[in-house]
Amino acid sequence: MAEIIETTLDRVRALERAVDVLTRGRPIALPTETVYGLAADATRADAIASIYEVKGRPRFNPLISHVSDMEMAARHGLFDPVSRRLAEAFWPGPLTLVVTRAPGATVHALATAGLDTLGLRMPAGFAREVIAAFGKPLAAPSANTSGRISPTMAAHVADDLGSAIDLILDAGPAGIGLESTIVKVENGRLRLLRPGGLDAADIETVAGQRLLRQDSAGATLEAPGMLASHYAPGAAVRLDATDVRPGEALIRFGGTALSGEAAAVIVLDLSPSGNLREAAANLFSYMKQADATGARTIAFSAIPSQGLGEAIRDRLERAAAPR
Known part of the structure; x- marks a missing residue:
């Protein structure tokens, strides 16, 4: 079973163990303000493959890469003026921006499902400390069996994936409880790919334009959370x-x-x-x-x-x- 470390009780050990497990290419359960994520080195194919294996997630479903600061984000994604304005307004926080992959980006193609774009987010709280200590982006979908209910507490992760991973960092209940809002700028227009923990109206205010919404039926899978069946209980x-x-x-x-x-x-x-x-x-x-x-x-x-x-x-x- 996974080792569980309460981050408020032993912050230094939690960081050290997280970096150790991640360096070995293994995923960890990482607390964020949205939900708990299953995080691994976004630059290594074997580490990303372990996420898909543990979750039972289809590999055509792209992953969000999480960064600790704008410098790290800019090494992997190209930010148009609207995307940069949104990042400056809402990061760290529950917003994912889908941007064009930067030349020389080391996020592995397995994390982007082969697309020329990638989703980037800067999480708040302890997750950001882990990424900064590790020094590389972390790919991190929700820490649950694919298609099932997302975890908002460490106990949820332990019940579902505890036998398949080495480490769960416990920072208490997630404050927001919904995954990040995902948006993409295309030809200067802003498109909502997934509603989430950041109110669309707040995004529109900062961007100075309306978010375009689309029928997800038959839509290209550009970001997580776009599958028709998702977040499902057994009932x-x-x-x-x-x-x-x-x-x-x-x-x-x-x-x-x-x-x-x-x-x-x-x-x-x-x-x-x-x-x-x-x-x-x-x-x-x-x-x-x-x-x-x-x-x-x-x-x-x-x-x-x-x-x-x-x-x-x-x-x-x-x-x-x-x-």
Whole structure:
């Protein structure tokens, strides 16, 4: 089983062990402000292959490369004026920018699925310290079996992948609880590839333009989180429920009771006060709790689509998609 080190109790040892495991080409579970990531050296094919192997992830699905500072980012990606303005405004933070690969970039093609672009993000918190100590970008998808619920606590990683990796760094619950928002600039226009933990409206304000959205059906796979089925629990998922059927688990929002919820296996409320930031932070953890009951279906009440609700609904629609 993986060694678990609490970063607040032994920061120096956590950094030393992380660098040691990464140097050997092995992946580690890395805490970020979004979700826990399965991180490995983004410049080594064998290290990246180990991520795909541990997750059971298809290799046509590109990975985000995480950097510690703009200098490291600029060595691997070419930043147009809009992308640079967004990086300066929101990094470190829950924003991934898909940019053209820079000449001489050492991020391996296996991490980019052979594309001439790559996704770059500068995470906040302890993850950034690990990357700086390691000195190279880390490829890091979420630390879970591919297609399943993303982990927001070290215990989630241990339950899922603990027997397959050497080290889990535990920094407590992820503060945001949703993966990063992913955007790409094309011909000066900004396109949303994945809604996430950064509100699209905040991006639009800094960029000075609207984000273009597209139907993901048949779209080129340019970034993580674009597969139709993703973030799925073992149970089936029923969206926009107005009632609860016997034997279902219920995850509701805004403190509003649903007809028939007394018969539910479990009732959880993402945010009784209707706070979308709180709902985002609780989403994956509550999905895991509901799934653990053994209910065959998890019913979700309606979630508003504005603000972070767009990202929450994106995760739920993919969780409910045919598998």
